[in-house]
Amino acid sequence: MEPKIGVYVCHCGSNIAGTVDVEQVAEYARSLPAVEIARDYKFMCSDPGQDLIKNDIREFGINRVVVASCSPQMHEPTFRHVLQESGLNPYFFEMANIREHCSWVTEDREKATEKAKALVSAAVRRVYYHQALEANEVPINPNTLIVGGGIAGIQAALEIADSEHKVYLVERDPSIGGHMIQLDKTFPTLDCSACILTPKMSLVGAHPYIELMTYSEVEEVSGFIGNFKVKIRKKARYVDEDKCNGCGVCQEKCPWTADSEFDVGLAKRKAIYTPFAQAVPNIPVIDKEHCAYFLKGKCRACEKFCERDAINFEQVDQFVEIEVGNIILTTGYKLFDPTPLTQYGYGRLDNVLTSLEFERLVNAVGPTNGKISLKDGTEPKSVAIIHCVGSRDANYHEYCSRVCCMYSMKFAHLVSEHIPEATVYEFYIDIRSAGKGFEEFYNRVLKEGTTFFRGRPGEVTNVAETPEEKGKLVVQFEDTLVGRQRRIPVDMVILSCGLEPQQDAEEVARLFSVSRSADGFFLEKHPKLDPVATMTDGVFVAGCCQSPKDIPDTVAQASAAAARVLALISKGKVEIEAATAVIDEEKCSGCRICNLLCPYSAISFVEDKKVSRVNEALCKGCGTCVAACPSSAITQKHFTAEQIMAELEGILV
């Protein structure tokens, strides 16, 4: 069939037409070889825009289409669909990106127009060589892997498991719960965090469709959407999970202690421990680094007292291989460590706390049984809460951590509640209380008598300049509302630290082939329209691993990710890339250069024929092998040498 190309130049309102002379580009397109028709139109993606193409296909027998508009990321599927509806193979389509690659990045109208012409010329020459392709389908394995057992992971796991599909929930700590289980009350409704979370945790622990693997980490991931193979390391607990009944006698008897991670160092735990009383699973682990037996070769008190014979010092790490169709990453965040901000004295001055430490301090089952106390055991009469520590700060994180304003005000409320006579000062840059019930909460805290100072403190010091400052912590800051330096003496300072990516976010991103945004959090597929998917099909993100957010947003995202996974499971199959690689056996010399390169292990060597072969069901069309084959024996459909060369020549004319 002789190619008859239709070219459609989109104005995108003024997004393109404001910088590019679209009429001139269409005019130019008409002069290109095999172009039958070229038009420009306001919005090609609109229904009338799509109808233009459909009509031309019907009336003029257009059999190849170029749309010069935006990035194919968004609308390539739209236009491929238009071709399909008109009875053409969807692969007879090519998009020239004259918005992101041209009008948005070029100021000069003439230059932008020239560039747009070159891009159109490239697309036209390329589409000339396009071939019809058929998409392949693969089945979706209905099992799902969820990595990280904070509220995000818990929520997503329950939603999927409740629909009777198997979930593997992998958590690297001894218990699920994440940061939420460490919190006292939650803004703005002041629900007790543990009270609303522990029921969900127990459900997870007992759910017939959830296989919970705590104290475990994912080691290897291979495969693709619908068909992932995952290797998980179950770290040795030195406690037999099947035998242990969680009686806790071992923890009572263990003579050795260490700082409690759960209480962020404000209390001790034993060498054999569950992080907190309601841990799920309620099975302890032995911390080798602090266990007398592992360190000194003697003790084994836990073993002696365990009635179930559950202690096993011989245990080793175990590896479990599972197959899943989808993966949700819910690995959460890490609290910013304020030590580098030496001016605030954290770690140097007594009674300067991080926000998470305060959460534990104020918690009824925390190290002080909920008593807000100073180092010397007395109650503070005045408390300063400093916002934006590590956030909105060019030296640390440019972004706003979104929850700190709100939890800081929560703290003000909690202090007033526990110590009604105490004075509370909030040092803020801007109050960010955008959320349901948030502004109301702000007003409530204002009414409760909290003083708000606008200004980022320059220093927290214990060097007194006046008698009132003696024995106090002094917050030095510029009150930007009155425009002068001030010093406020207080008993306690809470640093409202920001949320940052997990320490190992880079490795985890690599392991699951997801990207990260400039701030280090996992990158979603589209910031507005696809916030829980990633660039890797079948891998989703939810909660604070994607960006700082509060619990309601985390839960909403987790539900969204679960819904996406359930949709795939219920469809049961997925269309996979038609643009796969094929090896021409007539040209393959059997050099085997390609054999190890495929990230999806799609290439095998056929011994008797001495040629390599691609399994098209596994091939994702990444092109790695295609570039490597020195014989050009591998062709990637839709990216043939002919097509790419034509495109290059088109751009250079």
Added chain:
Amino acid sequence: MAKLKLALYWAASCGGCDIATLAIGEKILKLAEAADIVFWPVAMDFKYSDVEKIPDKSIDACLFNGAIQNSEGEHIAQLLRAKSKILIAYGSCSYEGCIPGLANFFNRQMIFDRVYIETQSTDNPEKVYPQSKVLVPEGELEIPDFYDTVKTLAQTVDVDYFVPGCPPEEKTTWLALETLIEGKLPPKGAVISHSVKAVCDECPRIKKEKKVKKFYRPYEIIPDPEICLLEQGLLCYGPATRGGCGAPCPQANMPCTGCYGPVEGVVDQGAHFLTALASVIDSDDPTEIQRIINDIVDPAGTFYRYSLPDSLLRRARIK
């Protein structure tokens, strides 16, 4: 049947191709039966005017070796194109540019500076450079104009077939001659060789999945005679080179250097070998990778030894 009229010519080349034509051995007698040689300056005396006098298209086939590096080569290429029914780029120089083509990493001035001024054995205080025209008492003398850029024969005139090799193996030469004698002509533009696959296909060594931690030069190791040379760290160009030669080099424990040019359908042989090689380097650590590739001495000359003028870039840009 009337005897074939055959012409042979050399432009920028080493002379090896002319010798290679003779390497067909006693088959030369068969050739003599089937063809008359009407023009072959390396063996018989001819003048340009002799060629000019021949009527157009009266030569049946011309085996043209050598690249085009000066006005003489260009002129005679055009002349022989006009006089020949079939023009064959014979040997790597005329097919791809080959060793003379490495001149494209430089330009005329740089080459003249090197040759006429800088070399240790040159004594040229007046800095005399070759001139294309010079007046002497006897009259004006003229030598060909030296070009900045070496071109392949096909970049100069229309070419019908290509015979690969530096120089072509005897069996490849005979395949080309046989094709002519028997009149079984392949489609225009074909590369005449016994194989469309890479040298590896003819190489008997055992090939496995490839992972290379260190590259060696041939003198640095004595390779195992059974195992793929590339797997042993020798820069064997076999995977990126058209076969048909019979893989004589790897069978003599020497890595292929790529003289048969790209495999059928490959655009830019050097780039293909480069990406293939980059793919087998066994490391993810940038500093280690750097160390491994530092083992490759003269990368440009290694990857583009035979094919620079015929590559996508054709020549280096000189500022």
